[in-house]
Amino acid sequence: MFSIVFRPEGDPRHALPVTLAVATAISVTLTKCLDVDVLVKWPNDVVTRAGKIAGILAESASSGGRLTHAVVGVGVNVNTNEQDFAADLQGHAASCRTLSGVEWDRADLLADLLGTIEAYYDRFKRDGFGPLASAYEARLLQSGKRVAFERDGLRVSGRVSGVARDGALLVRLDDDREASLYSELVEVID
Numbered sequence: 001m002f003s004i005v006f007r008p009e010g011d012p013r014h015a016l017p018v019t020l021a022v023a024t025a026i027s028v029t030l031t032k033c034l035d036v037d038v039l040v041k042w043p044n045d046v047v048t049r050a051g052k053i054a055g056i057l058a059e060s061a062s063s064g065g066r067l068t069h070a071v072v073g074v075g076v077n078v079n080t081n082e083q084d085f086a087a088d089l090q091g092h093a094a095s096c097r098t099l100s101g102v103e104w105d106r107a108d109l110l111a112d113l114l115g116t117i118e119a120y121y122d123r124f125k126r127d128g129f130g131p132l133a134s135a136y137e138a139r140l141l142q143s144g145k146r147v148a149f150e151r152d153g154l155r156v157s158g159r160v161s162g163v164a165r166d167g168a169l170l171v172r173l174d175d176d177r178e179a180s181l182y183s184e185l186v187e188v189i190d
Contacts, residue, residue, distance in 0.1 A: 007069050012067045055074075080097060158173035
C-alpha cells in the first residue's frame with residue numbers, strides 16, 4: 001500500500017522498534033476502522049482472527065555506526081475478496097472488505113493509517129520505544145504462548161514474556177533463562 005522513509009537518529013538497532021511502532025499504529029487504526037480485534041504477530045505481521053490483514057517489511061542503512069534511515073513498506077489487504085486470495089491463503093488471510101462486507105476507499109484508509117503512524121513515530125522520537133512497548137505488548141498475539149525458535153543450530157523453546165525496550169521479543173526459556181530475540185523465526189507451539 002505504501003512505504004515511508006524514517007530517519008531515526010542513533011543506534012542501528014532503532015530500526016526494529018520503528019517497525020514495531022508502525023505495526024502498533026496499523027493495529028490500532030484497523031481495530032478502530034473495522035471494529036474487530038487486530039493484533040500484531042512479532043515482529044511485523046498484523047492479524048485478525050480471520051487471518052493476516054497486513055504486513056510490514058523494513059530495510060535500514062547505517063553509516064559510521066549510526067542509523068541513517070529505515071524504509072518501512074506496508075501492505076494492507078483492503079478490498080480483496082476471499083476468493084481472490086491464492087488457494088493456500090484462503091482461510092489464513094483477511095481484508096478490510098472480507099471483515100466488513102463493504103468496499104473501502106483506499107485514500108481515506110491511507111490517511112487514517114498515516115495519521116496514526118505519524119503520532120506513534122513522533123512519540124518514538126520523543127520518548128524512545130519504551131513507552132510504546134506496552135501498547136505493542138497489549139496487542140501481541142504470541143503473548144504468554146509457548147514458542148520455539150532456532151539458536152546456534154539448536155531448536156529452543158520457552159514462553160513469550162514480553163517485548164524489551166529495544167524491540168526484542170523476550171522469551172523465558174524452559175531452563176528459566178531469558179532470551180532476547182531480534183530476527184529469529186518464532187513458531188507458536190501451543
